Amino acid sequence: MVLEDSFGRPLLNLRIAVTKRCNLRCPYCHGEGEQENGKTPSGEMTAEEIVRTAKIAADLGILRVKLTGGEPLMRRDILEIVGGISAIRGLKDFSMTTNGSLLAPQAEELRAKGLQRLNVSLPTLEDEVYAKLTGGRVSDVMDGIREAIKVGFSPVKLNTLVLKGVNDLNVPDMIEYAGKTGAILQLIELEPVNVSADYFSLFHESLDKYEAMVAGEAASFEARKFMQNRRVYNLPHARVEIVRPLENTEFCMHCTRLRVTSDGMLKPCFMRNDDLVDLLTPMRAGTDDQQLSDLFVLANSRRRPHNQG
Numbered sequence: 001m002v003l004e005d006s007f008g009r010p011l012l013n014l015r016i017a018v019t020k021r022c023n024l025r026c027p028y029c030h031g032e033g034e035q036e037n038g039k040t041p042s043g044e045m046t047a048e049e050i051v052r053t054a055k056i057a058a059d060l061g062i063l064r065v066k067l068t069g070g071e072p073l074m075r076r077d078i079l080e081i082v083g084g085i086s087a088i089r090g091l092k093d094f095s096m097t098t099n100g101s102l103l104a105p106q107a108e109e110l111r112a113k114g115l116q117r118l119n120v121s122l123p124t125l126e127d128e129v130y131a132k133l134t135g136g137r138v139s140d141v142m143d144g145i146r147e148a149i150k151v152g153f154s155p156v157k158l159n160t161l162v163l164k165g166v167n168d169l170n171v172p173d174m175i176e177y178a179g180k181t182g183a184i185l186q187l188i189e190l191e192p193v194n195v196s197a198d199y200f201s202l203f204h205e206s207l208d209k210y211e212a213m214v215a216g217e218a219a220s221f222e223a224r225k226f227m228q229n230r231r232v233y234n235l236p237h238a239r240v241e242i243v244r245p246l247e248n249t250e251f252c253m254h255c256t257r258l259r260v261t262s263d264g265m266l267k268p269c270f271m272r273n274d275d276l277v278d279l280l281t282p283m284r285a286g287t288d289d290q291q292l293s294d295l296f297v298l299a300n301s302r303r304r305p306h307n308q309g
Contacts, residue, residue, distance in 0.1 A: 002061040003296075005303040012064055012256040014057045018081060019044055019070040020262045024099050024134040026121075028161055028203070030193040032068055033270040034261045043263045047077045049283060051084030053260055054091075056292050062258070064093040066119075070262065073102040079113050086114025095119065097159070101136045103144025111151045118148050119157045119186070124167045125177055133166070149182055156183045157241070161190060164205035171210055179238030187211075188243040193271065207242055214240045252305035258296075266299035271306040 003011040017032045045053070054065050065085055072078055086094055095117035096110075103120070122141055124130050130138035148156050160167070160174050171187065178185035189207045192200045211231070215221065218233035218240075230251075232241045244251055259267035264280020267273070277299040283292060 003300045005300055007253070007303075007305060009254070009303065009305075010256055011060075011062055011258055011300050011303070013066065014054065014062045014064070014258055014260065015066045015068050016050060016053065016260045017068045017070060017262040018050060018072050018078070019075055021074045022069060022071040022099070023074060023101060024071070024136045026099075026123075026134050027199065028163065028190060028195055030191050030195070030270075031070070032259055032261070033193050033267065033273070035273050044075075045260075045262070045264050045280060047080045047084065049264065049280065050081050051088075052283070052289075052292075053264075053279065054085045055088050056289055056296060057258075058088050058091055059289075060293060060296055063091055065091065065095075067096040069097070071099055071102070072096055073098055073106060078106075079109055082110055082115050083113040093117070097121070098144075099134070099136070100141035100144040102140075104140070104147045107144065107147040107153070108151045111148075111153055116153070117155060117157070118153045119159050120145055120148070120183075121161075122158045122174070123161050123163070124170055125173055126167075126170070129167060145181060145183065156181075157186050158183050159186050159188055161188045162205045162207060162210065163190065163203045166203065168205050171213075175214070175235070175238050175240060178240070179235070184232075184239045184241060186241045186243055207244065211242045214242075255303070255305065258299060258303070266295060268299050268303040269306055275302040277302070 015032065017034060020031065020034065075081065094115055096115055097119040100120040100122065120141065123133055125138060127138055130136065145156060158178055162168055162171065174185055187207055187210055190200060190204045214233045214235060217235050219236060221231050221233045223231055230241060230243055232239060259270065260279065261267055264283065266277040266279050268275050277295050279292060279295055282295070
């Protein structure tokens with residue numbers, strides 16, 4: 001069984017934000033569209049609650065799970081979470097998005113616990129630029145990428161958010177680095193979510209010219225039908241994926257995602273917070289799995305392309 005919304009879009013992917021905490025301070029972080037509400041880490045779901053949520057989703061035909069944040073590796077029980085989810089029968093794809101700065105010492109155990117893929121945020125290869133953007137050290141991230149590939153994560157994707165006047169001139173360097181490491185490069189356009197209008201206006205850079213550049217060098221390309229129809233270009237030395245703004249028509253009309261916020265709310269649309277479904281409160285009140293499953297069905301019924309209003 002695969003759930004579909006009223007627009008015929010299948011529900012295939014679940015993104016679970018396991019925390020809002022992060023050890024870096026990236027000013028462009030969209031935080032999975034989760035509103036800043038001042039909640040403390042005590043409001044986070046427990047490992048058991050996260051695994052139960054993923055199991056209910058899998059029983060409904062959602063067989064692709066991604067852990068997000070915040071920074072997932074900030075959680076001391078992240079190995080328990082990963083091990084619990086990877087043990088769910090029938091799960092086809094299990095991945096994590098991370099800033100990579102804490103990855104190197106944990107990569108081997110994460111892979112051993114059953115995590116399959118990684119998306120690592122890497123806006124630049126330049127030490128000073130990275131430190132100014134995030135407050136961290138790019139060498140830590142590169143160590144994490146190297147270790148992740150060594151222990152068998154496949155693929156490792158590099159998430160490069162292109163910012164005007166910051167790292168836009170370094171896109172060719174990112175492509176070269178991805179090719180050398182064996183990672184896939186994702187070029188991502190800045191979203192007007194959880195950033196000020198002034199920040200967006202100052203740093204937003206269209207991906208048009210970068211897509212034209214990689215398309216001109218590519219031997220072939222493919223469209224990811226169930227990932228917003230985004231294009232992946234196969235260059236002679238690298239693979240480059242283009243991620244356009246989330247509110248564009250193509251992205252929304254091909255969306256197959258449901259999100260779970262760090263405080264246990266089902267979030268049908270990245271761009272909205274007026275259609276949330278509370279999962280954690282009834283879970284902690286002793287609600288059984290069937291009733292929780294019904295909440296997933298309710299959240300799915302609220303899914304609609306953002307451009308449809």
